Amino acid sequence: MRELTIEANIENLNTVLDFVNEDLERHNCEPDLQREIDIAVEEVFVNIASYAYQPAKGNVTIFISTGKEVVVRFEDMGIPYNPLEQICPDLCKPITEREIGGLGVYFVKQMMDKVEYKHVDNKNILIVAKEIKKNK
Secondary structure: EEEEEEEOHHHHHHHHHHHHHHHHHHHHOOHHHHHHHHHHHHHHHHHHHHHHHHOOOOOOEEEEEEEOOOEEEEEEEOOOOOHHHOOOOOOOHHHHOOOOOHHHHHHHHOOOEEEEEEOOOOOEEEEEEEEOOOOO
């Protein structure tokens, strides 16, 4: 398992994606899988950077392990918040009638095989995982 601790700042998004993609490429992950994981990582990181510490600043630690599945764990000591409790957007409503926000978390839950949240020792811990399916 590799880890990266970095300031939760949107300007660090490319560093975070490079960290994750380095691991995925080392394990020869398919481009479609890599894209889905990148979207999930971007959504989670941007949410932490935008909301976890505001108006203060703080760090996020990102862990990644790749085996039969890719597991990415985010830990921050920001404001406790479980994004999985967010109400799913009503996609049947016209766009002009929908609430703002919520689509990113919805997409993460749809794309990943597992999404878990817990708050332990004053840390928000969000885990996303995606099974690696080998092409035959």
